[in-house]
């Protein structure tokens with residue numbers, strides 16, 4: 103009878119072993135192999151903490167089952183009656199505390215280094231759209247959209263099962279992000295419409311793209327290869343159709359890719375056009391012109407739009423955290439002189455650049471505009487005052 107009972111589990115175990123050797127070998131039981139230092143640290147933390155959990159599991163359940171068996175009533179055990187054993191209470195508080203701190207310490211270290219995107223070799227601005235990604239290489243001048251490339255007839259299943267799915271079904275794009283191996287890549291992640299998430303598990307990055315904010319993340323590709331991910335925030339009806347593909351290449355291959363991609367990009371606007379856009383109405387101006395407050399304000403609005411609005415925004419509300427609001431700010435509501443000096447000289451150590459290159463009337467106009475729009479001072483600043491303020 104007893105042997106008969108054992109037979110069924112034995113057969114089941116044999117079946118499972120057969121699976122493990124054959125069919126199950128095709129499956130990944132592990133998480134994806136890490137391909138960046140941060141992903142490696144996350145991977146090590148994952149298994150480190152898992153081992154701690156398993157050890158605790160065996161200690162706790164071992165003690166429990168041993169106690170149940172050893173001190174069972176049928177064996178004649180009598181329950182001990184004691185309360186408030188201070189020593190035991192201290193021990194069972196201190197041990198878990200030590201275990202928790204021992205796990206939190208390396209986890210916090212990893213979290214902090216994940217956020218340290220300083221000293222990067224390459225910076226790429228990543229902008230999310232419904233439903234695709236845009237990559238803008240800050241140093242190399244390459245900028246393009248990356249779209250899902252899985253054919254629609256593999257996706258549509260309105261009539262029958264559709265075409266057979268490809269190997270990288272819904273995880274393939276027309277133009278992947280390409281980066282050189284071994285270089286620190288800083289990503290500036292933002293969004294154009296709703297919240298998206300730039301998530302590539304093997305690179306150890308899962309970062310929200312939030313409209314109006316720029317969040318940074320970094321990775322260093324430790325090995326060449328193709329790494330795939332997806333948008334990780336439900337962002338609308340085609341959320342599942344905005345995959346991410348990152349190709350990590352050798353340095354020479356990367357340089358070649360930059361050249362080829364640049365050649366395919368639309369030509370930049372001619373320099374005269376850029377200069378004209380940056381300084382409207384900078385053309386020949388009578389230096390002795392007598393300005394009215396209204397004229398300065400109107401001109402200032404143009405100068406502001408061309409030079410200031412990209413950071414401080416057209417509304418004057420700024421763009422947190424790098425670009426403070428002007429609306430009601432200390433500078434806009436404070437003394438004229440400090441305001442003029444800020445525009446002329448900028449603020450060292452911040453994103454505020456000096457605007458010395460603007461003409462006296464441009465600076466006077468923009469200061470007048472800012473003070474009229476975002477302070478209740480409404481005082482006009484004349485070009486002569488700017489001239490006097492220049493060193």
Ligand SMILES: [Cu+2]
Nearest residue numbers: 298299333337
């Ligand atoms: Cu999305």
